Amino acid sequence: KLHLHTWDGAHNQINDTWNGLNGALFQTTLLAETSTGATQAEAKFLRAYFSYIMCDLFGQVQHRPATAAVADLPSVYTRSEAIDVIITELESIVGTLPVYTQALRGKATKEAAQFLLAKCYLNKAVFKQDPANPAGPYTFAAADMNKVITLCDAVSANANLSIATNYWDNFVWQNGTKSTENIFVR
Secondary structure (H helix, E strand, O other): OOOOOOOOOOOHHHHHHHHHHHHHHHHHHHHHHHOOHHHHHHHHHHHHHHHHHHHHHHOEEEEOOOOOOOOOOOEEEEHHHHHHHHHHHHHHHHHHOOOOOHHHOOOOOHHHHHHHHHHHHHHHHHHHOOOOOOOOOOOOOHHHHHHHHHHHHHHHOOOOOOOOOOHHHHOOOOHHHHOOOOOOOO
């Protein structure tokens, strides 16, 4: 069903993905709202990351305060609302995250946030598209595309990152030591 694109809301892998991502959103919201300093910035990055995936896969993002009662239903951001919230969250923390080094490749870093922001601006026109006409045409604002360039230039300015000489090093089992371009991996 997945390969044929004939799944529905009852498909176990779709449900598992939905539940897993919403669980991650809850956990990162809990940390973002109850911690301070570096932990809070990292939690906000992760919340933006999971929100982006939810927005991309499902076209909506659930949200509610971590202090809400268990029985309270979450509010739902549309794609258009979600991309604005994600961009605002990332822009608020990008300057507080540590600069990427090899030792921090599995952590939220300034470069990871800049790259995610670049993805947001690159896809903003699609996420802002009227849901009644999802196939476009899309209007990509020059200001957004210029931000993509600026953010990618900032990432590539980090001397600890470079395009891998062997593209396949990004996907080998030991990519943690072989890849020079993977930014946020586990």
